[in-house]
Amino acid sequence: MIACTRRRAVARATRLGKTPTRTGHRSCRHDPPRKETRLIVLMSSEAALARTLAAGELSCPVCGASVVPWGFARRRVVRTLAGARTLAPRRVRCRSCEKTHVVLPGEVVPRRRDDAGVIGHALLRAACGARAGEIAREINRSRETVRNWISQFTDNALVAELIGTRTLLTYDAHADPMRLVWRATPLARAVEALGLAAAAVVRFFGPLPPGATPWSVANVVSRGHLLRADPGP
Numbered sequence: 659m660i661a662c663t664r665r666r667a668v669a670r671a672t673r674l675g676k677t678p679t680r681t682g683h684r685s686c687r688h689d690p691p692r693k694e695t696r697l698i699v700l701m702s703s704e705a706a707l708a709r710t711l712a713a714g715e716l717s718c719p720v721c722g723a724s725v726v727p728w729g730f731a732r733r734r735v736v737r738t739l740a741g742a743r744t745l746a747p748r749r750v751r752c753r754s755c756e757k758t759h760v761v762l763p764g765e766v767v768p769r770r771r772d773d774a775g776v777i778g779h780a781l782l783r784a785a786c787g788a789r790a791g792e793i794a795r796e797i798n799r800s801r802e803t804v805r806n807w808i809s810q811f812t813d814n815a816l817v818a819e820l821i822g823t824r825t826l827l828t829y830d831a832h833a834d835p836m837r838l839v840w841r842a843t844p845l846a847r848a849v850e851a852l853g854l855a856a857a858a859v860v861r862f863f864g865p866l867p868p869g870a871t872p873w874s875v876a877n878v879v880s881r882g883h884l885l886r887a888d889p890g891p
């Protein structure tokens with residue numbers, strides 16, 4: 659059954675987001691309360707997530723126990739390449755440590771109005787040599803915004819490359835990380851590593867859920883820290 663297969667795939671894929679994304683890095687009115695962490699998962703639909711939760715297949719990123727539904731976090735609007743999307747993320751609570759977590763789909767990059775697909779597209783174009791102004795015109799965003807993404811990802815490039823390489827080798831033992839050596843810049847090597855990692859995840863788990871992109875995988879494995887220089891432990 660396709661639906662069952664997808665559900666199992668999602669349940670397995672959610673383990674990629676097992677480690678928590680820490681919050682409280684800086685004061686921001688969009689941040690959830692300090693006790694909450696974000697749990698970024700690949701999900702095929704809201705209904706699939708509800709089924710995964712009902713089956714106790716989503717684990718607490720802090721202690722590993724199963725989590726249960728705990729209402730909803732605030733609604734938010736995320737800009738995608740196809741237009742704006744409104745989300746009402748679920749909140750979950752751990753049965754064991756009693757911490758609460760906000761569950762975000764892999765497309766959502768914390769503290770960013772644009773989703774992983776938009777930001778990833780800009781980074782990929784930058785890795786291919788496009789300038790910020792050119793990219794900004796292509797995706798109808800400001801040049802300053804695109805410059806900011808490129809600058810922050812470049813600052814974080816070494817860590818992003820390491821995360822990508824580690825994920826690649828986790829899901830494809832025969833991968834050749836030396837391929838990365840041939841990329842000219844740290845940004846390009848990091849983009850290549852995350853792209854190879856996403857491909858390895860798809861080979862291992864099967865097709866991505868509808869709406870997810872390779873950048874959703876990159877966002878999950880980096881725990882939402884694609885554009886931050888302190889991706890945590």
Ligand SMILES: [Zn+2]
Nearest residue numbers: 718721752755
């Ligand atoms: Zn827990």
